[in-house]
Amino acid sequence: xxxxxxxxxxxxxxxxxxxxxxxxxxxxxxxxxxxxxxxxxxxxxxxxxxxxxxxxxxxxxxxxxxxxxxxxxxxxxxxxxxxxxxxxxxxxxxxxxxxxxxxxxxxxxxxxxxxxxxxxxxxxxxxxxxxxxxxxxxxxxxxxxxxxxxxxxxxxxxxxx
Numbered sequence: 761x762x763x764x765x766x767x768x769x770x771x772x773x774x775x776x777x778x779x780x781x782x783x784x785x786x787x788x789x790x791x792x793x794x795x796x797x798x799x800x801x802x803x804x805x806x807x808x809x810x811x812x813x814x815x816x817x818x819x820x821x822x823x824x825x826x827x828x829x830x831x832x833x834x835x836x837x838x839x840x841x842x843x844x845x846x847x848x849x850x851x852x853x854x855x856x857x858x859x860x861x862x863x864x865x866x867x868x869x870x871x872x873x874x875x876x877x878x879x880x881x882x883x884x885x886x887x888x889x890x891x892x893x894x895x896x897x898x899x900x901x902x903x904x905x906x907x908x909x910x911x912x913x914x915x916x917x918x919x920x921x
Contacts, residue, residue, distance in 0.1 A: 763807055766831035771805025774910070775851040777861045778875075779812055784897050785858050787875060789823060794903035795855075796830045799910060808832040809851060811844075811861065853913055855906060857898050858883065873909045875901050889913055 763769060776795070778787035792810070799806050810832050812820040820834035837843040844861070845868060848854060854865040854872040858880050865872040866885035873890045875898050876883070884891050890909040894900030 762809070762833050765833065766807050768805050768807050768831055771807060772803060772852040773807045773809060773850065774799065775809045775811060775848050775854045775856075775865075777811040777854070777856040777859060779816060780857050780859045780898075781813075784877060785880075786898060787857050787901070788899050791899060791901075791903045791906075792823075793827065793830075795906050795910075796827075796832060798903065798907040800830060802907075802911060806831070809835050809847060811835050811847075811856075814838050853910065855910065871913055873906060873913065875906070 776792065778792050780786055796808055808831065810820055810824065812834060814836045817834060817836040817838070824830070824832045824834050835847060845864060848865060848868060848870060852871070854870050856862040856865060856872060856874060858874070858876040862872065862874045862885045866887040869887060871889045872885065873892065874885050875892050875894070877898055878893045878895055881893055890913065892901045892905055892909060
């Protein structure tokens with residue numbers, strides 16, 4: 761349904777969770793834009809599920825509308841918690857800041873790129889395919905580093921087919 765909604769019939773689906781409950785753990789929308797634009801350049805049929813807390817869902821829907829060139833769907837588990845893991849399981853790769861979502865991805869054995877602060881490295885997920893650390897804030901991690909890690913995950917076959 762989502763792929764059809766974005767006009768895509770095939771390709772990879774990437775779940776991105778770039779917002780947390782603390783600004784130090786957030787990745788910026790400008791970084792999200794750079795990441796998605798770069799990944800689309802390299803794999804034009806890639807689709808994105810952008811996870812957001814329920815109170816920010818309207819803003820993310822507006823962001824997706826503003827960037828129609830990016831095949832992205834704003835998502836929030838608003839009806840039932842189990843919407844979240846079932847949506848994540850439908851994706852090929854999870855990219856998440858340091859929230860419970862990165863641990864959920866790990867427990868589901870999903871290929872993932874975890875974005876965490878250096879000071880929180882002891883809380884890293886145990887099964888993450890790749891962990892990228894920022895010095896004091898998650899948004900110190902450059903989008904180019906996440907693109908590189910995503911491309912590596914794709915070329916190494918870490919992403920499910």
